[in-house]
Amino acid sequence: MSTLDLIGVSKSFGRTEVLKTIDISLASGEFLVLLGASGCGKSTIMNIIAGLLSPTSGEIRIDGKRINEVHPKNRDIAMVFQSYALYPNLTVERNIGFGLEMRGVPKTERQAAVLKVARILKIDGMLGRKPAELSGGQRQRVAIGRALVREPKIFLFDEPLSNLDAKLRMEMRAELKRLHRLLGTTVVYVTHDQIEAMTLATRIAVMRDGRIDQIGTPEEIYDRPATAFVAEFVGAPPMNMINAILDANGLRLEESGQRVALTIGADAPREVILGLRPEDLHLADASEEHAIAATVDFAEPTGPTLIVFARHGGNPLVASLPPHLQIAPDSQIRLTFSRKNMHIFDRASGNRIQT
Amino acid sequence: MNAGWTATRAWLLMLPLLIVMLSVIGWPFFDTVRLSFTDARLVGTGGDFVGFANYERLFSSRAFRRAFLVTTQFAVVSVLVEVVLGVLVALLLYQNFRGRNVLRALLILPWALPTVVNALLWRLIYNPEYGALNALLVQIGLLDAYRSWLGDPNSALVALIVADAWKNFPLVALISLAALHAVPHDIKAAAIVDGAGALARFRFVILPYLAGPLMVALVLRTIEAFKVFDIIWIMTRGGPANSTRTLSILVYQEAFSFQRAGSGASLALIVTLAITVLAVVYVALIRKSAGAQF
Ligand SMILES: Nc1ncnc2c1ncn2[C@@H]1O[C@H](COP(=O)(O)OP(=O)(O)OP(=O)(O)O)[C@@H](O)[C@H]1O
Ligand SMILES: [Mg+2]
Numbered sequence: 150m151s152t153l154d155l156i157g158v159s160k161s162f163g164r165t166e167v168l169k170t171i172d173i174s175l176a177s178g179e180f181l182v183l184l185g186a187s188g189c190g191k192s193t194i195m196n197i198i199a200g201l202l203s204p205t206s207g208e209i210r211i212d213g214k215r216i217n218e219v220h221p222k223n224r225d226i227a228m229v230f231q232s233y234a235l236y237p238n239l240t241v242e243r244n245i246g247f248g249l250e251m252r253g254v255p256k257t258e259r260q261a262a263v264l265k266v267a268r269i270l271k272i273d274g275m276l277g278r279k280p281a282e283l284s285g286g287q288r289q290r291v292a293i294g295r296a297l298v299r300e301p302k303i304f305l306f307d308e309p310l311s312n313l314d315a316k317l318r319m320e321m322r323a324e325l326k327r328l329h330r331l332l333g334t335t336v337v338y339v340t341h342d343q344i345e346a347m348t349l350a351t352r353i354a355v356m357r358d359g360r361i362d363q364i365g366t367p368e369e370i371y372d373r374p375a376t377a378f379v380a381e382f383v384g385a386p387p388m389n390m391i392n393a394i395l396d397a398n399g400l401r402l403e404e405s406g407q408r409v410a411l412t413i414g415a416d417a418p419r420e421v422i423l424g425l426r427p428e429d430l431h432l433a434d435a436s437e438e439h440a441i442a443a444t445v446d447f448a449e450p451t452g453p454t455l456i457v458f459a460r461h462g463g464n465p466l467v468a469s470l471p472p473h474l475q476i477a478p479d480s481q482i483r484l485t486f487s488r489k490n491m492h493i494f495d496r497a498s499g500n501r502i503q504t
Numbered sequence: 505m506n507a508g509w510t511a512t513r514a515w516l517l518m519l520p521l522l523i524v525m526l527s528v529i530g531w532p533f534f535d536t537v538r539l540s541f542t543d544a545r546l547v548g549t550g551g552d553f554v555g556f557a558n559y560e561r562l563f564s565s566r567a568f569r570r571a572f573l574v575t576t577q578f579a580v581v582s583v584l585v586e587v588v589l590g591v592l593v594a595l596l597l598y599q600n601f602r603g604r605n606v607l608r609a610l611l612i613l614p615w616a617l618p619t620v621v622n623a624l625l626w627r628l629i630y631n632p633e634y635g636a637l638n639a640l641l642v643q644i645g646l647l648d649a650y651r652s653w654l655g656d657p658n659s660a661l662v663a664l665i666v667a668d669a670w671k672n673f674p675l676v677a678l679i680s681l682a683a684l685h686a687v688p689h690d691i692k693a694a695a696i697v698d699g700a701g702a703l704a705r706f707r708f709v710i711l712p713y714l715a716g717p718l719m720v721a722l723v724l725r726t727i728e729a730f731k732v733f734d735i736i737w738i739m740t741r742g743g744p745a746n747s748t749r750t751l752s753i754l755v756y757q758e759a760f761s762f763q764r765a766g767s768g769a770s771l772a773l774i775v776t777l778a779i780t781v782l783a784v785v786y787v788a789l790i791r792k793s794a795g796a797q798f
Contacts (some may be wrong), residue, residue: 201693222699234690247708248698295698356524 150177151302151335153198158207160193160359167193168359168439171207176351178333182271182346184382185356190233191339195305198337211302222251227296228305231339233288235280235295235304240265245294257400266294267322290321297328306338310345322348343385347371355379375501377494380424386456386467388492389430391423393442395493395502402441404462409439411488413503421502423491427456430468433485440483441466448476457482522606538772546763558770567746567754568771576748578665579729585669586725587718590676595706597677598684608681615674623738626667630654654740657747664748668735672728676721683717684710716790727779751775 153175160168168190175181183191196202198209200221203307209216227248235244241364243250245266246259254262267273270290280288295409296304309325310318326349329336335337340346344351347367353365363375374380380388392403396418397413409423433440443459443466448454454469457476468484476482540558544551562568597608614622630634632652641647653663687710697708733752736742742749742757749757755775759768 196693199693199697201696221696226697228694228697230690230694232688232690234688234694236691236695236708236712239708247695247700251699251701251704295694 150333152177152210153303153335154208154210154213154331155198156208156210157167158194158197158204158209160190160197160202160483161205166359168197168204168317170308171359171361173361173364174353175337178335180329180336180338180349180351182350183337183339183351183356184341184343184346184353185378186382187341189356190359191289191356192307195228195337195339197308198303199226199305200224225302226305227299227301227303229292229296229307229309230276231307233292233310235288235291237280239279241278241280241283241291243441244291245276245298248295248299262298263294266298269297269328269487270294271320286314288315289313293321300332300334302335304334304336304338306336308339308341311341318321318345320344327351341396342384346383353383357382373501374424374492377422377424377499380492383407384426386427389425389427389464389466391425391461391464391466392496393421393423395419399468400493402461404464405440405442409491420496421429422494422496423500425486426490427467427469428454429486429490430466430484431486432474433483437485440485442481442483445476445478445480445482446480453502459484513755536769536772539766540773542766543764544766546759546765546768550583551766554630559765562767562771562774569748570746571749571751571754572747573703573725574661575730575732575752577661578668578732578748578750579726582665582668582672582727582729583663583722586673586676587722589669589673589713591680591718593673593685594680599682611674611677613674614671615678617671619671619734620738622671623667626663626670627654627739630663655744657745660748661742661743664736664739667739668729668732671735672725676718676725679717679721683714687713702791705739719786719790723783723790726786727782730779730782750779 152175155171155173158168158171159166169196173181173457183194185191195201200216203217211224236247239247242260242263244256246263249259249262263276264273267276267362268306270293271291272287272294275283275287283291289309293306293309296306306325310321313321318471322345326469329349338349340347350367351441352364353367353370355362355370357378363370363379365373365375370383374383374388377390381390393400393409395411395413395415397409397416400409400421400423402405402409402423441461443461446460448455449459451474453472455472455474455476457468457470459466459468459482466484470476494500495502531564537716539551541553541555542551543554543557591610593611597604597611617625630653632650632655635650635653638647640651642650644757651659653659691709695705699707731752732750733756736748736750736753737756740748740751751771752775755768755771758764
């Protein structure tokens with residue numbers, strides 16, 4: 150049970166600035182998920198927390214104490230690496246128990262701890278094998294086991310479930326959630342999988358190019374994205390982004406000139422983006438005034454929903470509609486939405502405009 | 505196309521090479537075997553068949569046993585020094601520091617020098633009148649007076665081993681350095697986070713990646729060291745008092761200095777056999793260590 154703070158942390162490799170003033174403050178027992186495109190600096194943050202890289206500037210604190218100068222092995226942090234990083238010539242059992250072995254835990258105690266973790270991860274049948282004799286998913290679980298067995302102050306997971314099949318992934322996700330609730334250890338977790346992020350996180354940090362665009366609870370991130378980037382990055386299918394002009398009377402869609410009356414306005418006309426999540430769009434009745442007209446490209450039934458890909462002028466528009474609707478390609482549809490589900494962003498800066 | 509023709513064609517394609525190999529290696533080899541059962545002299549008569557007499561005489565001779573011991577000492581100690589020094593230097597040059605690339609380039613120098621040049625350089629260093637080693641040791645006070653390092657039966661072999669190790673450790677160092685670069689970064693990081701100290705990291709993380717390439721270097725170097733001739737011939741000619749006379753030197757003396765082609769041949773075959781045994785054992789070891797890792 151430990152708090153973790155990153156205060157103004159930046160990192161440059163030579164002249165390339167990989168992290169730019171990262172501020173994160175985690176309460177004890179929080180589960181932070183780092184979300185962001187490949188190369189945005191997620192692993193770099195993990196390595197800095199673990200002490201494998203030192204930040205160019207800024208401070209890292211555990212339980213309020215600065216640990217910049219503390220050696221990785223004394224930080225009491227366990228890490229699961231993106232590449233598994235198993236010791237090739239040690240058995241699964243010794244791989245998992247290695248951290249305990251290095252810390253001088255007696256053999257019988259170690260074996261018991263390893264067995265317990267291996268059971269949870271369903272790899273107790275392969276303790277005698279070498280990593281080369283395991284599948285990718287099994288190796289990943291050994292890597293997770295090596296962290297779990299330690300019972301550290303902080304867990305760092307760098308995409309720990311990326312190589313598992315869908316079913317195992319769901320099981321392991323549930324297992325990690327259960328373990329987190331049980332142990333209450335502070336976790337920093339990197340993933341590309343939004344469902345993983347939404348279900349596991351107490352807070353999500355969405356990163357772009359070495360910056361945190363927004364950090365907040367899954368609900369905050371989803372319901373009130375702070376930037377157009379966050380809005381588009383979180384959610385599948387992604388949020389529709391429609392160019393519009395905000396003026397004194399409300400919104401005017403650029404493609405069609407159609408107007409949406411709003412309570413807020415701008416004195417001088419301002420270029421904005423209207424963001425609408427696919428699941429917030431509904432088929433409009435003929436009587437509905439504020440509806441967006443669109444031409445259907447095609448529709449994909451996914452089971453619980455029908456994903457309709459359409460165009461509003463040149464603007465692509467995706468809608469999640471109830472299944473079993475008959476929507477033919479090239480047909481015209483009208484989509485409506487509720488005002489409270491609108492997201493408006495400044496087009497130049499990408500920042501949310503309060504509505 | 506049937507399997508029979510494929511095999512036939514393979515043999516046909518290899519035939520020219522086989523003929524060359526048989527004539528330059530096969531024929532001399534069989535002739536050496538034949539010679540080893542005769543009392544032939546280097547010049548003159550073809551000699552008479554004497555059975556195993558040459559072998560019996562060799563195995564019971566003190567010169568042979570002494571040479572075998574000297575060869576083994578030379579090979580074991582020099583290869584050991586090369587491996588330890590090579591790995592240490594590789595670990596050093598693997599660190600990140602200014603001038604690392606310059607040192608890496610310099611490293612290859614001793615190995616790139618021809619053995620003759622290396623041997624002559626070390627003869628200068630060991631020179632009893634103006635050698636650098638004497639000057640150094642006397643100046644720092646470790647030695648009272650200049651010594652003849654190569655002229656003293658007690659120090660000649662050690663001096664040779666130093667010279668040979670100096671020439672050949674860069675090979676081991678380079679192979680080790682390449683192996684070090686093959687260790688995945690994340691595994692090293694994982695071991696650090698797991699709390700492994702420098703020694704444990706070497707043992708559990710580095711060594712598994714080093715073992716295979718190092719074993720190959722070990723094989724090559726042991727076999728080479730076992731048949732060493734040139735550096736010794738230039739520096740001591742097997743002396744003083746035969747204290748540096750290895751098997752290859754003995755073969756040379758027997759066959760050419762004493763002109764006993766028959767017994768020289770039998771001696772040469774014994775050396776060949778010993779090296780073959782070494783090679784087979786090592787290849788088995790390499791197979792085993794490679795299989796255990798990957
Ligand atoms: N040692 C290094 N030297 C120079 N640049 C580096 C180094 N390590 C990482 N980078 C750069 O830093 C950026 C961030 O890398 P990082 O590994 O943190 O990305 P990531 O968010 O984890 O990506 P992914 O999702 O693909 O794992 C990348 O653009 C990468 O090229
Ligand atoms: Mg990464």
